[in-house]
Amino acid sequence: MPRRSSRIPTFVAGALLVVVALALGIFLGGHADLLPRPIRSALVADDEAQMVQQAIDTIEDAYYRPIRRDDLVDSSIEGAVNSLDDQFSHYFDPSTYRRFQHATNPRFSGIGVTIRDGDRGLVVQQVIDDTPAAKAGLKVGDTIVAVGREVLAGHPSSYGISLIKGEPGTKVTITVERDGRRREETIERAEIVSPVVESRMVTTRTGRYGVVVFSSFTSDSSAQVRAAVDELLERGARGIVLDLRANGGGLLNEAVDTASIFIPDGTVVSTDGRARDRHVYTATGGAIRASVPVVVLVDRNTASSSEIVTGALQDRRRAKVVGTNTYGKGVFQEIRELPNGGALDITVGQYFLPSGRNIGGRGVREGDGIEPDVRARDDPQTPRDEALDVALRELATESR
Missing domain, CATH: 2.30.42.10 (PDZ domain)
Structure with missing residues (x-):
């Protein structure tokens, strides 16, 4: 009996030591910078990681004026992202990321x-x-x-x-x-209610046409476009101009839903990336009558989700595109949060239109964008909207 009673505390103590050691190991694995430098170097097996760590240590210790270690880490991450030569990929340090979340x-x-x-x-x-x-x-x-x-x-x-x-x-x-x-x-500052969809009826010598100005692909914005299109058609519009000028894009699902207002079925866009499987997004159904002519009005600031909609309607021969070449953003990004409170906003894949084309520059250069079927440009020095006039003439031709 005495032996048995003396063994139990020993066993419990040993088990506690294992648990404590395990917990300490997990903590220090995620906070290697808290370890003494020789131990830290021994535990960090990756040669490249050790080299970066040593460079930061050297600057922190030997540089002629004090440097915050956090600043060195931020700069090293930012430098790595900048080396991608990708205008759409960014590093948010912790304070910038907090502002981004607030925004x-x-x-x-x-x-x-x-x-x-x-x-x-x-x-x-x-x-x-x-x-x-x-x-x-x-x-x-x-x-x-x-x-x-x-x-x-x-x-x-x-x-x-x-x-x-x-x-x-x-x-x-x-x-x-x-x-x-x-x-x-x-x-x-004040609370701002920014309308993303505005619509109106325009009467010309050839008939009445609906103009839907769409400024951003925000949550439920496609439903606003659908409501505007339905109302204009009920009021007798012979065709629709979808004005995507200066629309910088937004949510991918809203782009698919917006294209589905005009395309009854089939491919809208597909995505592919090195670390993700190819995914094909198809029209969701419930499109307006195919007999209703549609013109998409674009400019150089038509980008991202706007280009998805424009390219889908052009590739599927559902609409004429009027304006100038679009921006040419054929890639998409994801936010990946980091342990230091910052985040990476990095390009993770590319968009492909129904024809298989990618209209971007793969992130590292300016893309060609979508080539319009009919070129037109508004002159801001005149009271008229010359590009819209061209779009309306195209509608009149299509609706004969």
Whole structure:
């Protein structure tokens, strides 16, 4: 009996030591930087990882002025992403990623503009009526070159947007460039209701036609397009112009659903990537009558999901495309969160239209985009919309 009683505590103690060692090993496996350098190097078997670790250690220890280790890690990750030479792949450090998450949170707000990337910052594409931006005098074509002290040149648009957006009632200072002159504006943020679909009936000598202006593929936006198209057809529209100019894209499923308004069945788009299987997205059914002529109106800022819809309708011979070459973004990205609180926004695959073509530059260069069937361009110096006039003439020809 004495022997048995003395063995139990020994066994329990040994088991506890194993559990503690296991837990410690798991923790240190994910926090190798907490270990003494010799032990850390011995445990990290990968030669490349050890080399990067040693380089960071050397800079941290020997550089002539103090450097935060977190900054070195951020810079090394950013450098790795930059080496991809992919304009659509980015690294968000922890603070930038938090701003990005806030920017996509519906509880946050902005100043009332839609934008696109520019060489010097964010180019204003639309100023929404009765918003802080409109009251501050911002105009289409203005470039937001800085937010506070942060210069936007060289950063993705998501970075600038994350700085501009914030809680309603808070203020943001932006630097705006127009005609070579710069000025600062301090604007109070507000909740913005940005319509993504606008429609109207246009009467010409040949009949009445519906125009649906679609600005962004957000959640449930395809349902808004469908409602607008149905209403115009009920009111007697002989054809539909789907205006995707300056539509930078958005959700893939909304692109498929939008194309399905006009295509009854079959392939809309397929995706493929090195680490993922090829997937074919098909029309979801319930399309409008095939006898209704459709024209898609595009420009150089028609990108991503907008190009999926445009290319699908063109490849399936369901619509004529009028305008200029589109942007040429034939790749898509995913957000992958990192243990340091940051995230990678990296290209993981390519889009392929029903014909099998990819209209992008594989991420590393500017793509050719979609070639329009009929070329047309609006002259912003005139009150008329010359490109829309061409689209309406094409509709008239198709509806005879």
